[in-house]
Amino acid sequence: MSESFDVLEPRIDLGQWVEDAFDWFTETFEVVLDGIDTGLGWAYETLLSGLNAPPFLVMIAIFGALGWLARSWQFAIFAVLGFYLIAGMDQWEGAMQTLSLVLISAAVAVILAVPIGILAAKSQPVSNVVRPVLDFMQTLPPMVYLIPALAAFGIGEVPGIIATVVFAMPPGVRLTELAIRQVDAEVVEAGQAFGSPPGRILRQIQLPLALPTIMAGINQVIMLALSMVVLAAMVGAEGLGLDVLSGLSSLNVALGVEAGVSVVIIAIYLDRIVAALADRAPVVKAAKVRD
Amino acid sequence: MTAVRAEGLFKVFGRKQDEAVRRLLDGASREEVTKLGATPAVIDASFEVQPGEIFVVMGLSGSGKSTLIRMLNGLWTPTAGSVYVDDVDIAKIDAAKLRQVRQQKISMVFQHFALLPHRTVLENAAYALDIQGVSKEERRAKAVEALELVGLKGWEDKYPAQLSGGMKQRVGLARALAAGSDIMLMDEAFSALDPLIRREMQDQLVELQASLNKTIVFITHDLNEAMRLGDRIAVMRDGRIVQIGTAEEVLNDPANDYVAQFVADVDRTRVLTASSVMEKPQYVVNADAGPREAQHVMREKHVSAAFAVGRRDNRLHGVVYDEDVVAAVKRGDQKLDKIIKNDVAAVQEDAYLADLFAPSAESKLPLAVVDQAGKLVGVVPRVTLLAAMASITESPDQDPGAHSLQPVSAAGAASGQEGAAQ
Numbered sequence: 001m002s003e004s005f006d007v008l009e010p011r012i013d014l015g016q017w018v019e020d021a022f023d024w025f026t027e028t029f030e031v032v033l034d035g036i037d038t039g040l041g042w043a044y045e046t047l048l049s050g051l052n053a054p055p056f057l058v059m060i061a062i063f064g065a066l067g068w069l070a071r072s073w074q075f076a077i078f079a080v081l082g083f084y085l086i087a088g089m090d091q092w093e094g095a096m097q098t099l100s101l102v103l104i105s106a107a108v109a110v111i112l113a114v115p116i117g118i119l120a121a122k123s124q125p126v127s128n129v130v131r132p133v134l135d136f137m138q139t140l141p142p143m144v145y146l147i148p149a150l151a152a153f154g155i156g157e158v159p160g161i162i163a164t165v166v167f168a169m170p171p172g173v174r175l176t177e178l179a180i181r182q183v184d185a186e187v188v189e190a191g192q193a194f195g196s197p198p199g200r201i202l203r204q205i206q207l208p209l210a211l212p213t214i215m216a217g218i219n220q221v222i223m224l225a226l227s228m229v230v231l232a233a234m235v236g237a238e239g240l241g242l243d244v245l246s247g248l249s250s251l252n253v254a255l256g257v258e259a260g261v262s263v264v265i266i267a268i269y270l271d272r273i274v275a276a277l278a279d280r281a282p283v284v285k286a287a288k289v290r291d
Numbered sequence: 292m293t294a295v296r297a298e299g300l301f302k303v304f305g306r307k308q309d310e311a312v313r314r315l316l317d318g319a320s321r322e323e324v325t326k327l328g329a330t331p332a333v334i335d336a337s338f339e340v341q342p343g344e345i346f347v348v349m350g351l352s353g354s355g356k357s358t359l360i361r362m363l364n365g366l367w368t369p370t371a372g373s374v375y376v377d378d379v380d381i382a383k384i385d386a387a388k389l390r391q392v393r394q395q396k397i398s399m400v401f402q403h404f405a406l407l408p409h410r411t412v413l414e415n416a417a418y419a420l421d422i423q424g425v426s427k428e429e430r431r432a433k434a435v436e437a438l439e440l441v442g443l444k445g446w447e448d449k450y451p452a453q454l455s456g457g458m459k460q461r462v463g464l465a466r467a468l469a470a471g472s473d474i475m476l477m478d479e480a481f482s483a484l485d486p487l488i489r490r491e492m493q494d495q496l497v498e499l500q501a502s503l504n505k506t507i508v509f510i511t512h513d514l515n516e517a518m519r520l521g522d523r524i525a526v527m528r529d530g531r532i533v534q535i536g537t538a539e540e541v542l543n544d545p546a547n548d549y550v551a552q553f554v555a556d557v558d559r560t561r562v563l564t565a566s567s568v569m570e571k572p573q574y575v576v577n578a579d580a581g582p583r584e585a586q587h588v589m590r591e592k593h594v595s596a597a598f599a600v601g602r603r604d605n606r607l608h609g610v611v612y613d614e615d616v617v618a619a620v621k622r623g624d625q626k627l628d629k630i631i632k633n634d635v636a637a638v639q640e641d642a643y644l645a646d647l648f649a650p651s652a653e654s655k656l657p658l659a660v661v662d663q664a665g666k667l668v669g670v671v672p673r674v675t676l677l678a679a680m681a682s683i684t685e686s687p688d689q690d691p692g693a694h695s696l697q698p699v700s701a702a703g704a705a706s707g708q709e710g711a712a713q
């Protein structure tokens with residue numbers, strides 16, 4: 001490589017190097033990757049079969065009930081009508097697959113993002129490292145990391161989940177870091193001044209006060225995960241994305257619209273549910289209490 | 292034993308902190324070290340706070356007060372110097388021990404209250420106890436007690452968002468009281484409150500301090516607050532403590548022009564006390580001796596009235612007048628007590644000058660100054676009071692009268708009414 005390098009006609013084999021590094025990585029960590037593959041695959045299948053276990057009308061009732069519990073009867077009606085529409089458009093199966101994929105991806109993204117965000121908030125060096133990595137993850141076209149995900153896990157749901165996690169995680173980290181940093185310094189000082197150990201300050205003061213903003217981050221994670229369904233379908237993940245893709249390739253407007261509307265209904269449903277949970281945060285509730 | 296002791300404390304932010312400390316110790320000015328890229332926030336601060344004392348640190352914004360108080364409980368580590376809490380150097384103990392010191396010995400009240408918004412008033416008041424690992428029932432009992440002390444009984448189940456500023460700070464105070472530590476650090480604890488509430492809180496703090504005997508380090512930028520609260524006051528300027536003394540010392544004997552200017556517009560008649568202007572009693576007769584001796588003393592001093600004071604206990608019994616003394620001598624009385632009149636105008640030694648004007652105006656004799664036991668410790672002749680007033684109103688940079696005379700006459704009228712009512 002280096003002996004034939006010509007300054008005037010440069011050819012820098014970055015792609016090759018990354019591929020070599022990646023090959024080394026997949027071989028060295030084969031066990032780990034296999035574990036991830038099995039784990040995520042199992043989680044996805046389990047959730048999906050759970051969603052498919054009851055007849056769809058029962059499932060719709062459950063979605064409605066959850067909506068009622070979390071928000072209001074109006075929202076419950078919206079949920080019931082929305083999911084009934086999905087079933088009526090023959091998108092139920094794809095919708096449940098997409099819902100499973102999104103929920104698993106978002107869960108993994110949140111499980112990774114929140115602790116990283118907390119670490120970044122507590123340590124400037126960590127923050128300095130994390131920030132450019134997040135920028136990188138967000139600006140790199142998602143198609144690009146579909147390739148290694150595909151190479152490592154083969155066709156199926158798992159590479160879709162991995163790519164979705166990578167794409168959806170950054171706002172979770174950023175908003176968690178911001179949320180913790182934004183917590184009133186005086187209240188944290190109060191914890192210290194009364195002799196509370198750091199872990200307890202995190203648990204009793206920083207996390208509860210940061211929760212509304214962290215929830216906003218989680219919401220964004222879910223929305224970004226939903227926006228990845230078409231890309232996930234490209235690596236073989238089943239679901240609504242697949243219908244959009246086939247609508248695209250066969251110029252089938254009807255199919256594309258039906259799949260697209262289903263995605264939107266799921267998006268609104270999840271968004272409103274998470275927002276309702278954010279309103280249940282103790283700080284938010286306490287601020288609203290009137291005699 | 293001192294409650295809190297600071298020895299050569301430095302806190303420098305920014306770059307080259309240690310070099311900055313070295314140069315400051317060598318006599319460099321703050322500006323010189325600032326050129327290094329260092330921000331000295333506290334420079335060579337040393338003081339001792341005695342148990343049961345209210346020690347006020349006063350200074351303008353940015354003078355380093357918050358930085359100083361945060362070093363006292365180790366929230367911030369000094370760049371140089373040591374802090375002793377109950378004679379333990381808190382820099383020499385590990386993190387766990389330091390947390391123990393904070394749990395048991397030293398609590399804090401914050402400028403913006405720093406309550407946990409998602410916890411009720413009761414839970415907030417119990418917070419320190421929760422950290423200490425106190426059982427739930429005991430926690431509750433102590434928190435309820437502390438809330439009652441600060442006048443928040445019945446508010447236990449509210450959330451901070453439902454309270455006014457003054458009430459929030461009462462919760463902050465209750466939290467510190469419930470912690471049960473002897474030392475309380477208060478960083479501008481009342482600065483965010485409006486003036487009337489603030490006065491109320493100051494009075495309450497003084498009361499609480501008197502009954503609970505806490506050691507309090509109180510930060511303020513408000514001179515009047517400092518004067519009202521402080522047993523002693525440390526004046527800070529640009530990171531240095533420029534003077535430590537009682538309110539009167541700071542007022543009457545400012546260490547430099549800066550302090551003099553700082554104290555220029557304080558209402559001295561509300562700070563200076565009778566004991567700061569009183570003079571040695573001249574016309575005193577022995578209340579236990581007979582009228583003959585009294586007559587002798589009064590003739591010697593050319594006075595027509597005199598204070599009758601017990602010889603052994605020095606207690607003020609009252610006044611005797613010349614005509615009564617002469618009559619008693621003529622009658623051949625052996626004792627003075629029948630002619631001692633108690634229409635004497637006596638004031639406590641810690642009475643403010645502002646409260647002396649009314650009694651002084653009504654009394655023919657100089658005001659008698661007595662201590663708590665009723666012993667005569669001095670007198671304030673009217674001329675002395677007027678002279679003190681004159682020197683007060685001559686203080687620099689203000690038009691005389693506007694500041695000092697106005698409140699005085701108002702206060703005089705008020706205390707006059709009180710006197711009449713009694």
Ligand SMILES: Nc1ncnc2c1ncn2[C@@H]1O[C@H](COP(=O)(O)OP(=O)(O)OP(=O)(O)O)[C@@H](O)[C@H]1O
Nearest residue numbers: 304305330332351352353354355356357358359512
């Ligand atoms: N974390 C920090 N980093 C850098 N400089 C600081 C920091 N904290 C305080 N300072 C500086 O130290 C100096 C003293 O600040 P400090 O907060 O102790 O003042 P203060 O007397 O409490 O003022 P205020 O009345 O405004 O609260 C100021 O010049 C401030 O800019």
Ligand SMILES: [Mg+2]
Nearest residue numbers: 356357358479
């Ligand atoms: Mg301050």
